[in-house]
Amino acid sequence: MKKTNRWGRGWLLSVGGLAWLAPALAIGQEFQKVSGPLREELPATPFVAAAYGFIWIALLAYVVWLARGVGRVRKDLAELRGRISEQADRGGPRP
């Protein structure tokens, strides 16, 4: 008899708990009506700014990389020309 009462109380508690939670569970599964003006979830400005920013940064990075490459080649050319003329002055064959 005691065992049956324990089961009965457990059953009642479960049903009561579910009844208490039901509105909260329903909120998660139902569409909710919007109150007030509808706001856009994804603003466009960050996307536009990111697109333009990327293009300009990519072009700027390429120009800097190109400038460094030109500078390096210029330096190497001047160095090599100097060495060749030095060698030629010492009496080596002129290219």
Place this chain on the structure above:
Amino acid sequence: MRSVGIGFVAAATAAAVGFLIVPALILGAPLEPVMGFVQKIFYFHVPCATVLFLSTFVCAGGSIAYLFKGSEAGDRVAASAGELAVLFGLCTLVTGPLWGRKAWGVWWQWDARLTSALLLELIMIAYLLARRYGGPAGRKLSAALALFAAIDVPLVYKSVDIWRTVHPQTTVVPSLDPRMRPAFWSAFVLILLVWAVLFMVRLGLEGARAELASLRLEAEDMLETG
């Protein structure tokens, strides 16, 4: 090398002027009724894609001259244009998904236009990698890759008309609202100008590298004979 210096000044001037004027024109252009403000990406996205196509064709032209006539100048033209194809391809493939995320709700769709454009970019990256790490046969291998890239260009362009895709069709530019045209064409001319100047500077650098290589050979000869 003097022309390279002038090229840098011209590039910097064009970029500075474009950076100031073109965004103002784009902001002043009317909003597109369906997509709204995010459509402003179009004004640079389309010119970047066009310049990607142009670079690929120039690269293929130079590669044909190198493959069939052994033209060193053609190879230098191809190398310069190939690099710019990767640069502007990257700009196209980054700005496109930024626009798509807002307009379509997703960053990427494996549809015909986006997939063929990605393929083109990957072929051009492979072109640069083959040139850089392909060893003695690298230049010929990369030239062959440039031909495949050129074949892909018409496919990328017409893909939106042939297959059903989420991407806007090729009729977008001809049917553009007259009030949007000044912003679009000014951005187009700016990107084209920046491309031309960068191409000139890059070609000058390639020429200087060739001169350096031949001078090194001369210096080695002198050391051996002297």
